[in-house]
Amino acid sequence: MRRLFLSVIAIAFGFSMFSMSGSAQAQDAATEQAIKYRKSVMTAVRGNFGAMVGIMKGAGNKADLTTHADALVDLSKIASTVFPEGSDFGETTALPVIWEKPEEFAKSMKAFQDAAANLATVAQGGDMAAFGKAFGATGATCKGCHEDFREKKEKRGKK
Amino acid sequence: MTSISKYSTARTMIMALAVLFFLGPLPFNSANAAPPDELKRGRYIFNLAGCAGCHTIKKSSNGFLAGGRKFETEFGTFFSPNITSHTNAGIGRWTFDDFTRAMRDGISPDGKNYYPSFPYTSYNKMSDDDLSALWAYIKTIPANDRANTPHDLESPFSWRFLISIWKIPNFDQKSLMPVEGKSEAWMRGRYIAEALSHCRECHTPRNIMGGLALAMDYGGTNSNPEGIVVPNITSDRETGIGKWSVGDLDMLLKMGMLPDADFVGGVMAESVTHSTSKMTDGDRAAVIEYLGSLKPVDNYIKRKNKGNSDESWQ
Numbered sequence: 087m088r089r090l091f092l093s094v095i096a097i098a099f100g101f102s103m104f105s106m107s108g109s110a111q112a113q114d115a116a117t118e119q120a121i122k123y124r125k126s127v128m129t130a131v132r133g134n135f136g137a138m139v140g141i142m143k144g145a146g147n148k149a150d151l152t153t154h155a156d157a158l159v160d161l162s163k164i165a166s167t168v169f170p171e172g173s174d175f176g177e178t179t180a181l182p183v184i185w186e187k188p189e190e191f192a193k194s195m196k197a198f199q200d201a202a203a204n205l206a207t208v209a210q211g212g213d214m215a216a217f218g219k220a221f222g223a224t225g226a227t228c229k230g231c232h233e234d235f236r237e238k239k240e241k242r243g244k245k
Numbered sequence: 246m247t248s249i250s251k252y253s254t255a256r257t258m259i260m261a262l263a264v265l266f267f268l269g270p271l272p273f274n275s276a277n278a279a280p281p282d283e284l285k286r287g288r289y290i291f292n293l294a295g296c297a298g299c300h301t302i303k304k305s306s307n308g309f310l311a312g313g314r315k316f317e318t319e320f321g322t323f324f325s326p327n328i329t330s331h332t333n334a335g336i337g338r339w340t341f342d343d344f345t346r347a348m349r350d351g352i353s354p355d356g357k358n359y360y361p362s363f364p365y366t367s368y369n370k371m372s373d374d375d376l377s378a379l380w381a382y383i384k385t386i387p388a389n390d391r392a393n394t395p396h397d398l399e400s401p402f403s404w405r406f407l408i409s410i411w412k413i414p415n416f417d418q419k420s421l422m423p424v425e426g427k428s429e430a431w432m433r434g435r436y437i438a439e440a441l442s443h444c445r446e447c448h449t450p451r452n453i454m455g456g457l458a459l460a461m462d463y464g465g466t467n468s469n470p471e472g473i474v475v476p477n478i479t480s481d482r483e484t485g486i487g488k489w490s491v492g493d494l495d496m497l498l499k500m501g502m503l504p505d506a507d508f509v510g511g512v513m514a515e516s517v518t519h520s521t522s523k524m525t526d527g528d529r530a531a532v533i534e535y536l537g538s539l540k541p542v543d544n545y546i547k548r549k550n551k552g553n554s555d556e557s558w559q
Contacts, residue, residue, distance in 0.1 A: 132505060132506045132507050133506070135502070135506035136505060136506030139496070139502075139506060143492070179510075222500055225500045225501065225502055225508060226500065226501075228501075228502075228508035229500070229501035229502075229508045229509065229510070229514045229517065229518070230514075231510075232501075232508050232509065232510030232511070232514055233510050233511065233514035233515060233518070234303075234304075235510075236510040236511070237473070237510060237511040
């Protein structure tokens with residue numbers, strides 16, 4: 087009886103370990119996906135930014151500036167959803183401070199969204215000087231956020 | 246009795262006049278006496294030299310140049326000092342000679358070595374004019390009483406006298422000599438990059454002693470003493486920025502945008518904010534001309550935050 091009891095405990099324990107590691111794996115996979123998604127969204131932001139630079143430098147059609155600026159407006163909204171809690175582990179350069187100071191981070195995101203919205207409005211007007219200025223202001227929000235929340239840093243002591 | 250009193254009154258008056266004579270000019274000569282043009286120039290030098298970055302804790306409203314920013318390095322933790330005009334907490338008692346000695350020799354007014362975390366290894370190449378304009382501006386910084394935090398270093402790095410030995414191979418006291426066949430702009434660019442904006446302090450890897458490995462000048466590193474990844478900015482076409490156009494560099498220095506439309510973060514974002522975006526167009530062009538001429542160094546630096554194309558995702 088005692089042996090049976092022990093083996094039940096052992097099996098239960100083993101099973102719980104197994105299911106725990108299973109859920110940990112699921113968790114890892116979810117985090118990995120979250121990070122991949124985040125990088126893809128950021129790549130899309132970068133793509134539209136680069137396209138606008140190209141048009142400003144004479145490539146493509148000026149009329150398409152609105153398309154890229156509008157895309158940036160949508161992406162700026164999505165951007166605030168790509169930093170779920172817990173996605174600071176793994177292959178990411180997102181700094182933990184994003185989750186430690188969520189209000190500051192939200193403020194940075196809001197600045198990006200507002201700048202992008204303004205950029206899209208200015209793009210409709212077709213005034214290139216004004217567009218350049220709004221473009222610069224939007225870029226400043228990218229830099230501002232990267233300055234505080236993304237760092238090219240290895241963890242100390244890892245090397 | 247009256248005559249004695251008259252005499253003492255006269256004496257007091259003479260003494261007061263004498264004191265006024267000696268002290269009088271001081272309030273006008275110190276903080277605000279520098280002509281506005283010199284202050285403006287000093288402020289420009291201040292921006293290009295990037296003083297605010299290290300001597301201010303980011304996002305703290307109470308401490309412009311009051312120091313206290315923390316730098317965790319392989320040698321220990323450094324805290325930047327207060328450089329406001331506060332007489333006790335800051336450098337309010339310094340003379341121009343003290344300032345010159347700090348910037349040129351890396352030595353404090355009480356004769357101690359500064360750690361080269363303070364980039365006097367670059368600032369020592371600053372011209373006399375720029376140094377005095379910078380001093381004129383720095384003296385106007387409002388006093389802040391934030392007390393300095395001592396560095397937290399382990400031995401042997403905590404032994405300051407060793408810095409004297411360190412300085413022998415690692416401290417080039419020479420100023421920047423003209424190079425034959427190079428343009429004015431190139432020399433101006435070199436001066437800004439090496440004396441003021443101290444680009445090398447990050448972009449040149451360091452040797453085992455923490456000195457600049459000049460054979461790899463501007464070649465970047467995968468982990469600097471703070472553990473930061475610093476890109477290779479030499480003209481090497483594969484591992485450096487040899488394929489960048491002048492326009493690419495201009496966008497980076499003006500607004501922090503990289504050629505692939507990503508935006509720099511971390512320390513470089515700060516440098517853009519404090520320094521490079523504030524350069525005159527002429528100075529920025531000069532820096533670009535100089536950077537374009539850097540001898541190629543083959544040193545591959547892994548770029549960590551590059552979307553899904555990051556190698557670790559393949």
